[in-house]
Amino acid sequence: MGNQTGGAPVSDAPLHIAVLMGGWANEREVSLMSGNGVADALESKGHRTTRIDMGRDVAAKISEAQPDVVFNALHGVPGEDGSVQGMLDLMGIAYTHSGVATSVIAIDKQLTKLVLQPHGIPFPGGRIVSSEEIFERDPLARPYVLKPVNEGSSVGVAIVTDESNYGNPIGRDAAGPWQDFAELLAEPFIRGRELTTAVIDGPDGARALGVTELVIEHGFYDYEHKYTEGRTQHVCPAQIPPEIAALCEQYALKAHEVLGCKGTSRTDFRWDDEQGEDGLFVLETNTQPGMTPLSLVPEQARHAGITYPDLCDMIVREAIRVHAAKGAKATGGADG
Incomplete structure (x- = not known):
């Protein structure tokens, strides 16, 4: 049976997971690819899944499903801006990825910049x-x-x-x-190279998975290049100086920490390789990166020795841990 009151198991037992996908944002089709890929992966780990295409009746569908945890595979509004997160908090259901406050800040590029710049993370002007x-x-x-x-x-x-x-x-x-x-x-416009670094939470805390360079023959890394096979070459690990790779990981981890990201995040960069370390700039931090077969987080995880099913399972287990910790704190059982 599912559990909506914070009592979902934290053991390695199989879970009932509602995978929330689709919706009505511009990224609907990508979200459906992410969600179905995640559901297949979780089922391969022995979990039971209920696939839910986000609609106005989403709360009723989740209540009917009675899951142990929701895997939020939505992209864009309202799945990534704090709206769905607030709904799930009110329902008392564990869910993957970041919470309300983090989601509200991170989806707003200018607000993200204002929050992160004082912590030494470089952004373009504008x-x-x-x-x-x-x-x-x-x-x-x-x-x-x-x-x-x-x-x-x-x-x-x-x-x-x-x-x-x-x-x-x-x-x-x-x-x-x-x-x-x-x-x-x-x-x-920052001339140069497109880089990205994924961060994942685990039992021992957050860690950066590496740096990928996105090599595009023409144009820039837009929606079509991201989700059309063969339009972009992913070089993982990126062939860049070690000090630049270290900076990417440092900035991505710092962004993950300062914003309060949970589960996984991905920070995107532009690097003007003629300017060295001074040419590296953060563009944004994604709190719910894509989980499609072409997506960067699963690719970096594979390079780090984490299979796609294991990655999905790790994100789910972290969601349950975070939910349990929130419940303990709310009842005075965590930090007193």
């Missing part, structure tokens, strides 16, 4: 601009990047250069994120 503003003048010197403040998977990212077809200033009718978002984050 500011929030209105879409109306960019039709009058460039907010930054070209080249620069415009991106939605709270979308994942590089949804709606535009690189504005002197050679781009957007116009100068950007035309109202030009295709780009300004068509869909009233506000955008404008940042200087």
Whole structure:
């Protein structure tokens, strides 16, 4: 039987896991791939799963399923912004990945920057601009990047250069994120290389899994490159100087810790290799990285000796541990 009151087992016993996927965000199809992959992996470990496609009746479906724990395989809003996390907290159900406060901060790129920069984590400059503003003048010197403040998977990212077809200033009718978002984050374009580092929680604490370089023949690491097989080469481990790899792991671990991430996270970087250590910048930290066959966290885990089923199982066990600790603290049984 499932348990919604914090009494889910923390042993190695098989569990009943509701895998929450799909939804109505821009990343719905990726979430379905993640969720089904996770469910297959967990079943291979002997667990029982209930696959739930996120809808407005999601609370009723979870209550009916009575799971021991929910594996949150949603991407974007409302699965990654604290909404679903708050619902599950109110229901008293253990769930994977980060909690409400962390999710609210991390999905907002500008808020993430404000939280992490004081801890010595470097970000590109930039500011929030209105879409109306960019039709009058460039907010930054070209080249620069415009991106939605709270979308994942590089949804709606535009690189504005002197050679781009957007116009100068950007035309109202030009295709780009300004068509869909009233506000955008404008940042200087960092030339160089795309790097990423996954962090996973375990019994002995959080650890970085390594550094992957994303090599793209044309363009940048956008939604299509992320989820279309063959469009991007993953070099794992990245062929970069050891001091840069160490910095990536250090910054990713620090971001995971300061933001309060749980289960797993992935921090993305741009590195201007002509500038050495001064050319490394964090772009964002993902609290619910993709878990598709093409995804970076499973790939780095494999390189670290962790199979995909074991990775999914580790994330679930950590969720139960976190939930049990929260319950103990709430009743005065943890830290007094």
